[in-house]
Amino acid sequence: MTQGRPLLNRRLTEFGTTIFAEMSALAVRTGSINLGQGFPDTDGPDEVREAAVRALRDGRGNQYPPGPGVPELRTAITDHQQRRYGLAYNPDTEVLVTAGATEAIAAAMLALLEPGDEVIALEPYYDSYAASIAMAGGIRVPVTLHPEPASGTYRLDLGELRAAVTPRTRLILLNTPHNPTGTVLTREELAAVAGLARERDLLVVTDEVYEHLVFEGEHIPLASFPGMRERTVTVSSAGKTFSFTGWKVGWITGSPELVTAVRSAKQFLTYVSAGPFQYAVAEALRLPDSYYEGLRADLRAKRDLLSTGLAEAGFGVYRPAGTYFVTTDIRPLGGERDGFAFCRALPGRCGVVAIPNAVFYDHRDQGAPFVRFAFCKRADVLEEAVSRLKGLAG
Numbered sequence: 001m002t003q004g005r006p007l008l009n010r011r012l013t014e015f016g017t018t019i020f021a022e023m024s025a026l027a028v029r030t031g032s033i034n035l036g037q038g039f040p041d042t043d044g045p046d047e048v049r050e051a052a053v054r055a056l057r058d059g060r061g062n063q064y065p066p067g068p069g070v071p072e073l074r075t076a077i078t079d080h081q082q083r084r085y086g087l088a089y090n091p092d093t094e095v096l097v098t099a100g101a102t103e104a105i106a107a108a109m110l111a112l113l114e115p116g117d118e119v120i121a122l123e124p125y126y127d128s129y130a131a132s133i134a135m136a137g138g139i140r141v142p143v144t145l146h147p148e149p150a151s152g153t154y155r156l157d158l159g160e161l162r163a164a165v166t167p168r169t170r171l172i173l174l175n176t177p178h179n180p181t182g183t184v185l186t187r188e189e190l191a192a193v194a195g196l197a198r199e200r201d202l203l204v205v206t207d208e209v210y211e212h213l214v215f216e217g218e219h220i221p222l223a224s225f226p227g228m229r230e231r232t233v234t235v236s237s238a239g240k241t242f243s244f245t246g247w248k249v250g251w252i253t254g255s256p257e258l259v260t261a262v263r264s265a266k267q268f269l270t271y272v273s274a275g276p277f278q279y280a281v282a283e284a285l286r287l288p289d290s291y292y293e294g295l296r297a298d299l300r301a302k303r304d305l306l307s308t309g310l311a312e313a314g315f316g317v318y319r320p321a322g323t324y325f326v327t328t329d330i331r332p333l334g335g336e337r338d339g340f341a342f343c344r345a346l347p348g349r350c351g352v353v354a355i356p357n358a359v360f361y362d363h364r365d366q367g368a369p370f371v372r373f374a375f376c377k378r379a380d381v382l383e384e385a386v387s388r389l390k391g392l393a394g
Contacts, residue, residue, distance in 0.1 A: 011134045019359045032347040033385045035373040036355045044243035052280035061275025069097025076282040093256040099273040100248035101237040107266035109136040117170035124360030142362045154181040171203035177210035180372040182320020184217040194225035205233045216321040238281040247277040306375040309386030314393040324376040350388040
């Protein structure tokens, strides 16, 4: 076929079917509880869902919406950034609505990288980062977050981050709150990242989709640090905050120059998407603070339920400061070290699905014994999963 030439572009040969698709299919096939893929099992607020229905019925967004996003949503995004973080953006020139955060990150990589540019990312990282960098012809440079069993947390080594910067480094791809480890970077850590970016004239793309899911510490946008607004592309989305992951409504904020650059790539990916849902997300972003407080309280209780249950089942548990994932070490269960084999066998052993963290690493050995569980599920589902997992300790 085509004289023996592979059909898939060589930049993507390392990327097959995602582990999320594989494990979700395994959950369906075995009838297991799916704590692998990070999607809630209940919808978000009724008033937000009804806003989408109303937009559909009123004919708003049923045809192509404006390329940058509907004005109502762009204004709601800028109001949110001002209200929550004191960051002022122009809704006409400094906001771009995207098909979820995944497209935002892909468009940013395609727009801002030349082939051979290096991108520093905190390892373990969401798998789309590696694919987006590869599609843009960039070279990913992982800086590993290190587990600290005594404290049950992961930490960034700022010395390793600084040492990773070379003359070929173009940007840092930063994720905080961090998936999968649940790390929330501190003000001091973020200040160090900002200082390094200014010193070495680097761009930064920040994935902040879990900004409202912080249980310890606080979420501080990197763009709020001195000299960072003009060199930071801030990414977020509605899916994690409002539990409508299927709507795929995300956005970026940044300087006019950065937003224009990303829009130049994004317009040839989806051009526009999710018209009626954009109006609904605009209303969602105007929900009162009590909504966000209730969301955090609910997920904090679920985090504690699952973390405690996993510890009782014999896992080593890294209790997350943010996101809705718990990372665990499988070695205390009896010396098992292969997270892939463990996760593929787990449905048959106890009817629960998880994700092997090694898939998020370039240094696979660093992530080999770690497994991620999602707790964005109903409490009764988590209780049943915990009951099943405790059978592993027997």
